Amino acid sequence: MSPVNVFLPKNVFFTKGVGRHKEKLSSFEDALRSAGIEKFNLVRVSSILPPRCSVVSREKGLPMLEPGQIVFVVIAQVESNEPNRLMAASIGMANPKVDHYGYLSEHHSFGQTEKVCGEYAEDLAAKMLASTLGIEFNVELGYDEAKDMFKMGGHDVKTKHVTQSAICDKNGLWTTVISAAVFVM
DSSP, rough: OGGGGOOOOEEEEEEEEEEEEEHHHHHHHHHHHHHOTTSSSSEOOOOOEEETEEEEOOOHGGGGGGTEEEEEEEEEEEESSSSTTTEEEEEEEEEESSSSSSEEEEEEEOOOOOHHHHHHHHHHHHHHHHHHHTTOOOOOHHEEEETTTEEEETTEEEEEEEEEEOOTTTTOOOOEEEEEEEEOO
């Protein structure tokens, strides 16, 4: 492998989780455990999906990693201890069918349902990809419902999201929700 490509992920998987605990940090740890990524040293990175990076299932991606490994992630996280508060965290993806990089977006919110938060993150990823490519793009006009993908600058762009929502514990325990895109080298 050439030194230039040492940090270029070959695969990515998506995961999500929720944790509740009297301690804020412990609720985050429980959310990581729920998502299956608690045993890795996570390094947050920005939002570019490398070209030719295959999307694999969590079940296929997790065994490719070793406990203690440094793992690059794009992660959305939100926490609160306000009783009965609705919150959500989402990762959206816009992946062009052509051999080009894609985009990942992080969105977290209070008061949005899982569906609303997820669709927003997905649209945000598409808008951000269009912006980096210098393409004028309108989410409402660019969606091809029959193909379940966006049309952008003459190219098909597949989108998806992974979203975790939760209602905060009624007794004031810290509740943390996370969604993550986990890169595998």
